[in-house]
Amino acid sequence: MGQLLQLKESSTSIQAPPLCCCLVCESDQIQEFLNLGNTPLANRFLEPGRVGEPEPEFPLRAGFCERCHHVQLLDRVPPGAMFDHYLYVSSASETLTKHLHGLASTVAKRRKLRSRDLVVDIGSNDGTLLSGFARHGVRTLGVDPAANLAPLAQANGIETLTAFFGEQAGGRIRREYGPAAVITATNSFPHIPDLGDYLAGVERLLAPDGVLVIEAHYLMDILEQRAFDTIYHEHVSYWALGPARRLLQRHGLEVVDVERLPVHHGQLRMWIQRAGAPVKASVEKLESEEKGRRMDQLxxxxxxxxxxxxxxxxxxxxxxxxxxxxxxxxxxxxxxxxxxxxxxxxxxxxxxxxxxxxxxxxxxxxxxxxxxxxxxxxxxxxxxxxxxxxxxxxxxxxxxxxxxxxxxxxxxxxxxxxxxxxx
Ligand SMILES: [Zn+2]
CATH class of the missing domain: 3.40.50.720 (NAD(P)-binding Rossmann-like Domain)
Known part of the structure; x- marks a missing residue:
């Protein structure tokens, strides 16, 4: 089905595995439903001197897994080609900054965070979310693969590790900083091609009673708003609650609460803990709403x-x-x-x-x-x-x-x- 697409100018050796099968369940029964043609990488803005030079283009096609119902891209670009140098900065939008600081306050209050608690933000960008947490006096650490963003975060007083998050990074942070009371991932979860390695990193890093908070654009909103432009190479996954729950369960993690948020064009916020924690009624309710909207149908x-x-x-x-x-x-x-x-x-x-x-x-x-x-x-x-x-x-x-x-x-x-x- 999909294939690994080599980027000639790639400045990194990190490459995604070829997409032979579904990112969540590894089935090969993925049906293409939308072909947006060959497109360049969405965040590869050109300096004036480089206009006219050959630009890499990649097919952009979305598909639906008939087994686990996960919506995903069918073609893969090596992540290093997209995330080494990143021009999207969270703090550029007032709405987004306000939203992220609101998230920090909500989590700090709900988890009753104390000064020794560690908050790790995956895909921490310029440190906007963590600067919200820092106001609550907790320890913070950002993780982001974009080398150009770390100095921006550090200028805001947010320590940042330049890396792709996975089992290795999760283990290293745990050794050096201890377990995380909170791990956040706002808008980075849809970027992850190797979900197994990512969640192994979470398993290593998360404290026994810790919480992982994921925010991602929500497939129900994408459908309702016809937000086809959410589809670009960086977003390998388009999350609904159903497939996310099944994936997390395989890693001993459970969605314990969900909220729909109006930011961007509609987001899903999932509160995730290790299996065994009580699950709120919101979770079953939303999953049955997904079924009612036939999100499990091609x-x-x-x-x-x-x-x-x-x-x-x-x-x-x-x-x-x-x-x-x-x-x-x-x-x-x-x-x-x-x-x-x-x-x-x-x-x-x-x-x-x-x-x-x-x-x-x-x-x-x-x-x-x-x-x-x-x-x-x-x-x-x-x-x-x-x-x-x-x-x-x-x-x-x-x-x-x-x-x-x-x-x-x-x-x-x-x-x-x-x-x-x-x-
Ligand atoms: Zn699947």
């Missing part, structure tokens, strides 16, 4: 794919019409998901003049494959394009509030998902 995903093709058709038509009328279009936000949309719709600088993004790490660079320049948000009021396509549509409210002046001067927003609309 047809559900085929319908989602049809909706995705509809967005492509409608948005393409709208943008072509605007350009035909000699009006201008820029975009707001250069999140990784936006690269899926640009690439699937084959949009480039002939349609979109520029993309405004607040992250200084992205400004001055070009989008992978489509080569649209990324500029600071000030350019929007300077140029006042007729339309602003919201690639970060999950933060639409935040962006529209920031860009009130643009709207007042006659500018219009295009929200692409779940259906194309002009605001």
């Amino acid at each position: 047809e559900t995903y085929q319908r989602f794919a049809a909706g995705t093709r509809l967005i492509k058709r409608d948005l393409r038509r709208l943008l072509d019409k605007i350009r035909y009328e000699d009006k201008t279009i820029a975009a707001y936000g250069a999140p990784a998901k936006g690269m899926t949309l640009l690439s699937y719709l084959e949009l480039g600088p002939e349609t979109i003049d520029f993309i405004a993004d607040r992250s200084p790490l992205k400004q001055g660079r070009y989008t992978p494959g489509s080569h649209i320049p990324i500029v600071p948000p000030e350019r929007i009021l300077q140029e006042q394009p007729d339309f602003l396509l919201l690639l970060a549509w999950n933060f639409a409210d935040e962006v529209m509030k920031q860009q009130r002046e643009y709207h007042k001067k006659g500018g219009r927003f295009i929200v692409p998902v779940p259906e194309v609309r002009i605001v």
Whole structure:
């Protein structure tokens, strides 16, 4: 089925195992339901001097396992090619920062954390979540494979280990720091190709009464919102509660509570402990809701794919019409998901003049494959394009509030998902 795709320019020797079978249950009965074509890596933003050089592209296809119902990618890119150098910074979004600090307070309160307790964040990025925990006076340690992010975290006073988390890293942290009262993984769990090694690391590191808190984009929300652009190479898994529970149980872990959260475009927060801890009613309730929505049926995903093709058709038509009328279009936000949309719709600088993004790490660079320049948000009021396509549509409210002046001067927003609309 899938295969290991070699990246010529890969600067690391870490490679994912070939995808012969399901990431969760190892069955080979995975059915493809959506093909987004060959796309470049979503976070591989180009420096000006590198535009025009050959760029690696990889097939982007999603599939559904008929045995355990896990939704996953069918093709694999070596993780080192994606995570060595990472341009997405948690603190760039106010909404996300607020959310992560809220999570830290909730966990600290619920677990009654004390100063000697250790909190380890996997995929700690620039340390935004851990800086929330640090306010509660606990010991913190970040783990992230992106070498460029550790200095940012350390500048915030967050000690960070540059590594992929797995059995080895989990064992090392346990030896050097002791067991973790809390392990958090916000938005890194969908990235993990070798779930067995990852959870072996959790088993090594987690204190007997410790808690693992995972937040991941939730498959039910992806389906409801037609968020096809959540699909890109970094996200090898699209989690529902059912397959996650079955996977965790094999590692002696149990989902003891679940919550649905409105951040991003909808997230699932799972509270996980070693087997034997009491399980709240929320868990059975949500799993039966998943069944009610037929998330264990291939047809559900085929319908989602049809909706995705509809967005492509409608948005393409709208943008072509605007350009035909000699009006201008820029975009707001250069999140990784936006690269899926640009690439699937084959949009480039002939349609979109520029993309405004607040992250200084992205400004001055070009989008992978489509080569649209990324500029600071000030350019929007300077140029006042007729339309602003919201690639970060999950933060639409935040962006529209920031860009009130643009709207007042006659500018219009295009929200692409779940259906194309002009605001
Ligand atoms: Zn499976």
